[in-house]
Amino acid sequence: MGTSLLLPIIDLSSPEKISTAQLIRQACLEHGFFYVKNHGISEELVERVFKESKGFFNLPLEEKMALLRRDLLGYTPLYAEKLDSSLSSIGDSKESFYFGSLEGVLAQHYPNQWPSEGLLPSWRQTMECYYKNVLSVGGKLLGLIALALDLDEDFFEKVGALNDPAAVVRLLRYPGEVISSDVETYGASAHSDYGMVTLLLTDGVPGLQVCRDKSKQPHIWEDVPAIKGAFIVNIGDMMERWTNGLFRSTLHRVMPVGKERYSVALSFPFFLIPIQIANVLGKLKEKFL
Numbered sequence: 315m316g317t318s319l320l321l322p323i324i325d326l327s328s329p330e331k332i333s334t335a336q337l338i339r340q341a342c343l344e345h346g347f348f349y350v351k352n353h354g355i356s357e358e359l360v361e362r363v364f365k366e367s368k369g370f371f372n373l374p375l376e377e378k379m380a381l382l383r384r385d386l387l388g389y390t391p392l393y394a395e396k397l398d399s400s401l402s403s404i405g406d407s408k409e410s411f412y413f414g415s416l417e418g419v420l421a422q423h424y425p426n427q428w429p430s431e432g433l434l435p436s437w438r439q440t441m442e443c444y445y446k447n448v449l450s451v452g453g454k455l456l457g458l459i460a461l462a463l464d465l466d467e468d469f470f471e472k473v474g475a476l477n478d479p480a481a482v483v484r485l486l487r488y489p490g491e492v493i494s495s496d497v498e499t500y501g502a503s504a505h506s507d508y509g510m511v512t513l514l515l516t517d518g519v520p521g522l523q524v525c526r527d528k529s530k531q532p533h534i535w536e537d538v539p540a541i542k543g544a545f546i547v548n549i550g551d552m553m554e555r556w557t558n559g560l561f562r563s564t565l566h567r568v569m570p571v572g573k574e575r576y577s578v579a580l581s582f583p584f585f586l587i588p589i590q591i592a593n594v595l596g597k598l599k600e601k602f603l
């Protein structure tokens with residue numbers, strides 16, 4: 315492992331919104347990554363999410379394949395995805411399960427696939443509960459991000475960016491074994507996230523690294539250690555575009571460290587319909603273009 319990056323820690327419970335937004339601004343200008351603590355999601359719920367996630371990934375492969383990803387939601391087996399398509403290696407050493415909106419138009423178009431209650435009786439209830447909770451943390455955070463951009467706190471809400479929230483949760487499992495071969499394998503190869511912002515929780519097993527300057531060769535990778543109970547938050551490509559590069563969508567990856575690893579990420583919005591995009595762009599144009 316390389317050097318660890320000391321990312322700023324944002325306290326979401328702080329009543330000092332303006333100074334919190336200022337810290338977020340600094341973090342987004344410098345790293346595009348920061349931690350968020352005191353977000354209000356209980357440790358107990360997070361533990362349940364990880365327990366259910368493990369329960370799912372431990373199911374026999376045929377049970378998981380029955381929920382194979384359709385459109386955007388469902389199960390993706392090991393090595394089936396390669397986030398850095400320029401690599402000649404096999405796919406990323408990770409398996410995932412995606413689920414999204416619980417209600418509204420998007421949920422009708424992209425219905426969730428749930429494991430059967432017979433196999434995982436508390437899965438759906440746990441995941442739906444987590445979805446609602448993390449979405450509300452994300453909404454709060456987007457309010458602070460708006461303030462950090464000198465916009466009104468309800469900017470993203472007003473332009474409809476949070477309507478029918480098209481957020482997607484990714485449950486991820488990395489088997490972690492380091493394969494000795496000529497081709498490098500990754501848990502997740504180098505990528506930046508789409509969307510506005512991602513909120514990530516891990517089980518504490520290391521592996522996440524960021525490259526702060528993608529233009530500098532060779533890339534310098536720094537570890538992002540987990541802080542128990544805190545989200546690791548990163549800015550996505552859409553926010554980088556919207557702010558004309560002011561806020562950074564930073565390249566990151568997950569290295570195998572010889573140990574199984576679980577994480578859960580929420581990115582949103584996942585799909586913005588063109589009218590919403592036009593609306594946001596119209597409003598942001600004067601400020602950042």
Ligand SMILES: O=C(O)CCC(=O)C(=O)O
Pocket residue numbers: 484486502507514516522566567568577578579
């Ligand atoms: O599992 C992790 O730590 C990172 C996952 C990630 O980068 C992603 O899902 O976009």
Ligand SMILES: [Fe+2]
Pocket residue numbers: 505506507566
């Ligand atoms: Fe990512």
